[in-house]
Structures are given as C-alpha cells and as structure tokens.
Amino acid sequence: MTAASKQPFGAASYxxxxxxxxxxxxxxxxxxxxxxxxxxxxxxxxxxxxxSRLIMMGAGADPSSGVSAYLTILTHRQYLISLATTVGxxxxxxxxxxxxxxxxxxxxxxxxxxxxSILVAILTFPLAFPGVVVGFLVIMLGGRQGxxxxxxxxxxxxRWMFAYSLAGLFIGYLYFSIPRVITTVMAACDNLDQSLExxxxxxxxxxxxxxxxxxxxxxxxxxxxxxxxCFATSMGAFGTAFTLGTRLSILPLNIYGExxxxxxFAMAAAxxxxxxxxxxxxxxxxxxxxxxxxxxxx
Amino acid sequence: MKSRLRFTLQLxxxxxxxxxxxxxxxxxxxxxxxxxxFVGLESGLTLRWVNEVxxxxxxxxxxxxxxxxxxxxxxxxxxxxxxxxLLRSRRRWANAIEELLLLPVAVPGLATALALxxxxxxxxEFRGSWLFILVGHVLFTLPFMVRxxxxxxxxxxxxxxxxxxxxxxxxxxxxxxxxVIPNCxxxxxAGALMVVTLSIGExxxxxMLHTPLxxxxxxxxxxxxxxxxxxxGSAYTLIFLVMVVPLxxxxxxxxxxxxxxx
Numbered sequence: 001m002t003a004a005s006k007q008p009f010g011a012a013s014y015x016x017x018x019x020x021x022x023x024x025x026x027x028x029x030x031x032x033x034x035x036x037x038x039x040x041x042x043x044x045x046x047x048x049x050x051x052s053r054l055i056m057m058g059a060g061a062d063p064s065s066g067v068s069a070y071l072t073i074l075t076h077r078q079y080l081i082s083l084a085t086t087v088g089x090x091x092x093x094x095x096x097x098x099x100x101x102x103x104x105x106x107x108x109x110x111x112x113x114x115x116x117s118i119l120v121a122i123l124t125f126p127l128a129f130p131g132v133v134v135g136f137l138v139i140m141l142g143g144r145q146g147x148x149x150x151x152x153x154x155x156x157x158x159r160w161m162f163a164y165s166l167a168g169l170f171i172g173y174l175y176f177s178i179p180r181v182i183t184t185v186m187a188a189c190d191n192l193d194q195s196l197e198x199x200x201x202x203x204x205x206x207x208x209x210x211x212x213x214x215x216x217x218x219x220x221x222x223x224x225x226x227x228x229x230c231f232a233t234s235m236g237a238f239g240t241a242f243t244l245g246t247r248l249s250i251l252p253l254n255i256y257g258e259x260x261x262x263x264x265f266a267m268a269a270a271x272x273x274x275x276x277x278x279x280x281x282x283x284x285x286x287x288x289x290x291x292x293x294x295x296x297x298x
Numbered sequence: 299m300k301s302r303l304r305f306t307l308q309l310x311x312x313x314x315x316x317x318x319x320x321x322x323x324x325x326x327x328x329x330x331x332x333x334x335x336f337v338g339l340e341s342g343l344t345l346r347w348v349n350e351v352x353x354x355x356x357x358x359x360x361x362x363x364x365x366x367x368x369x370x371x372x373x374x375x376x377x378x379x380x381x382x383x384l385l386r387s388r389r390r391w392a393n394a395i396e397e398l399l400l401l402p403v404a405v406p407g408l409a410t411a412l413a414l415x416x417x418x419x420x421x422x423e424f425r426g427s428w429l430f431i432l433v434g435h436v437l438f439t440l441p442f443m444v445r446x447x448x449x450x451x452x453x454x455x456x457x458x459x460x461x462x463x464x465x466x467x468x469x470x471x472x473x474x475x476x477x478v479i480p481n482c483x484x485x486x487x488a489g490a491l492m493v494v495t496l497s498i499g500e501x502x503x504x505x506m507l508h509t510p511l512x513x514x515x516x517x518x519x520x521x522x523x524x525x526x527x528x529x530x531g532s533a534y535t536l537i538f539l540v541m542v543v544p545l546x547x548x549x550x551x552x553x554x555x556x557x558x559x560x
Contacts, residue, residue, distance in 0.1 A: 028386060031470065035383030036395065038376040039440065046433050047402050047410065050417035054409070057416065104315045107308040122316045125546050126323070130499040132520045133535060137322035145335065145528060147325060175322075178315065207304070236406025239501040239516070243523050252408055259412060259506075269416070272409035280404040 051276075058270030069270035079254070083274070085166070086251040090234035093170060094227045097177035102223060104178075105185030106215065120186075127179040131172075131239020138172040138244060139163045164245045172240040177230040188222035189215075221289045228286035232279040251275050327539070330532030347533035351522070355534060358518035359541075361428060365514060366497040369435045373493050377443035378486060382478060384444070385451050399444060402437040407502030410437060415506060428512045434503035439496050443489035450485030451478075488552045495545045499538075515541075 062072040073079040101123075108120055126134075142148050142163035152160040162168050192215065200210050216223075238252040251271060259268040330348065333341035380399070384392040402410050411434060419425050456478060463473045479486075501516040508517050515538060522531045 032383045032386035035379035035386070037383075039380035039383075039399065039444070040395070042376060042436065043399055043402075043440075046414065046418075047437050048398075050413035051401075051405075051410070053417055054413040100315060103308065104312040107312050111305065111308075113309070119312060119316050122320050125543065126319055128495050128499055128542055128546050130501045130516050130519075132501050132516055132523065133499075133538065136519070136523050136531060136535060137326060139523070140322040140325045140329070147321060175319070178319065207301075232404070236408065236502070238406065238408045238505070239520070242505070243520060252406065255408055255412070256506075265416060268412060272406075272412050276405035276409045279406055280401070283400075283404045 054269045055273050057266055058273045060266035060269075062267050062270075063264060069266040070274075072267065073270055073274060078249075079271070082249040082251060082254050085249060086235060086275075087278070089166065089169060089173070089250070090231045093173040093177055093234050094230040097174055097181050097230050098223055098227045100174075101178045101181035102185055105182040106189055106219075108182070109186045109189035120182075123182045124179050126175065127183070129176065131176070131237050131241075132243050133239075134172050134176050135240040135243025137175060138168050138240070142168055142171065166248065168244045169241060169248065169250070172244065173230075173234045173237060176237070176240070177234065180230060180233070181226045184222050184226040185219065188219040192218045225286040225289035228282045228289070232282040232286070235279050235282070236275060323539075326532045326535050328532075329529055330534075330536040332529065335528050335532070347529045348536065351530055351534045351537060354526075354530075355513075355515075355518045355522070358513045358515050359537070361512065362498050362515035365428065365432055365435060366494045368432055369439055369497045370490055370493050372432075372436050373440050373443040374486065374490065377440055377489065378447055378479070378482070380440075381444045381447035381451060381482075381485075382474070384448055385456065396441075396444070400441045403441050407434075407438065407500070408506065410434065411503040411506035414503075426509050426511065431504055431507045431512060431514065434507050435497045435500055438500060438503060439493040442492045442496065443486075446489030446492060447482050447485040450482045450488075454481045456481060484552070484555055487555075488549070491545060491549045491552055495542060495549065498542060498545075 058070055059068050061067060062069040065072045065076065067075075073083070104123065108116060108123075129137075140146055142161055144159065144161060146161065146163060149159040149161055152158060162171070196214050196218070197210050200214050205213070236252060238256065241248060241250055241253050242256070252275070255268050255271045255275065258264045258271065328339070329335045331343050331345070332339060333344045333346070384396060387395070414430070414434060418430070424430055459477050459481065460473050463477050468476065499516060500514075501520065504514050504517055505520065508514065513521070519531070519534055519538060522534050
C-alpha cells in the first residue's frame, strides 16, 4: 500500500535544484531577474493589473439590488441556482469522465492488440478541439438533424433531441474531458510498478481485489488530479455552452449575458472573480496532487 | 476463459467510447462534403461548401495564422529567458513566479478577457486592432512555452555544461546562445507546437476581444454555426481540422522525441 501510493510523476522534479553556480551568486541572481523581467512586465501590465481592477469592480453596487455585487450573488436565488447548477454539472461530468476513461485508459495501457494505436489516437486527438467545435459536434449528435434524431425518426417516427439542454452540455463536457483523463490514466498506469500486482496475485488475490487494492490506490493521485482538471475546465467552458444556446443558466453564460445584454459590469466582474477563484482552487489541487499537467480551458 | 471474456468486455467498452468520440467528427466531415445533408449522401459529394467557406471566411483563417505566428514569436522571445530565469532563481521564488504566470490559464478565458476589456477597452485604437487579441493569446499560451522549456532545461544538466563553458572563458552571451539555447531546442519545439495549436483554437478570450474587423477562425466558426446552414458550418470545421490535426500529430512526435532524449 505505501509503495503503491507513491506519487506517479512530476512532483520531484523541482526538488533537484543545482548547487553549482557560474560566477558570484549576486550576479547570478541579477541575471535570473533580468531574464524574467519581460515576462513579468507583460504579465503585470496585462493580467495582474486588469484582474485586480476586476476584483475591485465586483465590489461595486449591483444596479438592481443596490448592494455590492458579491453580496448580491450570495443573496439572490437566481445567481445561487446558476452557481449550484454549474458546480453540480461540472462535478458529475468529472466523475463520469474519470470512471469511463479510467476503465478505457487502463485497458489501453495494459493490453497489446492489433489496432491499439488507432484507438489511442481517436481517443486523444479531440484534446485540441476548441469548445465551439465540441458544441457543434454535440449538435451533430443530438441536434435537429443529429444522429439521434435521424435514428429515432427512422425507428419511432419522431425526432429526439438533447443538444440544447443541460443534457447537451453534459455530453459536450464529457466529450472534451474523456481525452484528458485517458492520457493521464495511461501515463499513470505506465508508471505503476507491475510487480506489485504480480505479488498480490501470487498471494491469491483475484482480479477485482487487485484492481481495488493495488491499481486504484496506485493511480489515485492521477485520477484525482485529472478529475480536478476536468472540473475546472467544465466550470469555465464558455465556447461549448455558447454554441449550444445562450438561454441556459450557467456561470459563463451569465457573465456573458450580464456584460453584453445588461451592461452590468459590476455583476459580470463579480461572477468572473467567483468563477476564477473556483477554477484556480481546483487546478491548484490538481497540481499539488500530480505536477506537470497544466490543463487548458476550452 | 474468464480472462478472455474480460478482455472482450473491456475491448467492447473501449470501442464504444471510441465511437462516441469519432462518430460526430465523421458526421461533421461528411456533412461538409455532401451536396445536401438533409437529403443525405445520395445528393452527391461536393467541394462547393468548402469553396463557399473560403469565399466567406478566408480572412479569419489568415488572421488566425498571423496571430499564432506572432504569438509564437513573442512567447519564444520572453518565454525562453523566463524559463532560464526560473531555473536560476531560488526555488521558493521560482515556484511563486510560475504560479503567477499560470493564473491566465487557471482562470477562465472569459474572466481574463473581461479584465482586459474593462482596463484597456477605452483605448480605441488598441481595442480595434488585432494586437488586442494577441495580448490575450500571449497571456494564455506563455505558461505552456515556459513549462516545456523549463522541463528540458532541468533534465539537460545545464549548470554543469554552463560551468564548463565558463571555465573555458565563455561570456554570458556566448553561454546563453551557444550552450543554453541549443540544449533546450527540443523543449522550444514542443512548446512552440503547443503555443500554435492553442492560439489557433483559442475562443473564450478571443470572442470577447474581437471586433467585426478582427475575427479569428474560431470566432468565424461560432458565427457560421449560429447563422449559416449546417453544410457550411461543417465544411468550416473540416478546414479547421485539416489545420489542427497535423499540429497534434507533430506534438505527439515531439513528445516522443523528448522522452527518448531522457
């Protein structure tokens, strides 16, 4: 158990700072700072400063309630419901994606068979699809002319659709989450010590016991970390939701609506900050569990 | 016998997941190449829609390529030195700075774009130019370049190599361009592919920052999904896939290259 639960990858890479130095230490520090300066200046001017202003703007009064927008979010049902919907949907998507892709990823990591590389390619290349494209693919599956509508029309004489509802969002989020989980699970399984499984098996454990007591604990940090990344990505996924319909009540669409339809900058700012804090916390957790993977929003 | 059954079940499950991932893509590609999607394949295959997309949206494609290349240039110019700076800083500082640079990735693009708009939106000239979008793309892609280069620098025994060069009398400039850069080329390549792919596909920031005159490919895609017929949206998606899939293959290849070097 103790050996199996070791961190599978990444975490140790920062610990090995070189001790040798070129030239005197102060000069070295100066060069380091100098090399970092351009990136830091751009970051401060175009992100840190604007975002600090955004945080302040969120404290401004909301036109409809007259009190600070942060307070309005916490006291108005409409915002609380949308917050709960977004968090709930993202949580369910992450759990389902980890379950589905965990099984498929483990299978692909451990078995060798003809055509495996094609399956791996199919499962990983949608990683770079932007959210808008994923939204369109959901329409292809569940829209008016989608695969489901055509099949049900042929079988039952009526069109079944799910694309423009929460179910459509769920399918879309699942679509961009699965490749992320699969790549992580495959990497984690490769790093797992196979002799532990053999040892467990030689001691009489059956497949189910090996899975439950050796494999799942062994890749648990990777599963949690990739789950947290899926959660953060789903929370902030604007493109998919935007393609599927702007009437759904989830946070990214609320922010967009407050900004463009109502010009309510204080509320848009406050909602963005709340959303940003949630995704940032989820991704920090992910990185603490298993370094290396940055995770990107879609 | 039992393990054979288990293998078949798992294979079947994995195949189902593959179907879920590939079926909509195939449908979209077919729709982009069919004369009339509502009639079906019997209406015949055509490049008419691809052509029409080119007429309507060619400028969005060129703008996306221009943005991606400009973004790549900037992330190399500021990202490679930044990675070197992180390598050379005290660990506590390096971690804190990297954490900061990661913020534009950790926070949804919508929030970053809103912050930029509210801070700099009043500068008309800047707001209306493609440079406004470029700023968003650089913020979002920079951490990927820094991370890719830094991870190669950390494994390349750079301090020892640099010390050897210094003991032979090489100046800092000679060491940086003669030792550091050549030794992290694979990291720069991996980072570059990542930056270009992300920039071409970026939507969340770009949608908020674009103007009618500065539409990128993903912005055009959203536009066509909302207002054009299905075949045009599909043909446009097809063009996007043709641009992005080679980049993805290259990323995989570059990843394998760095792994072999270790």
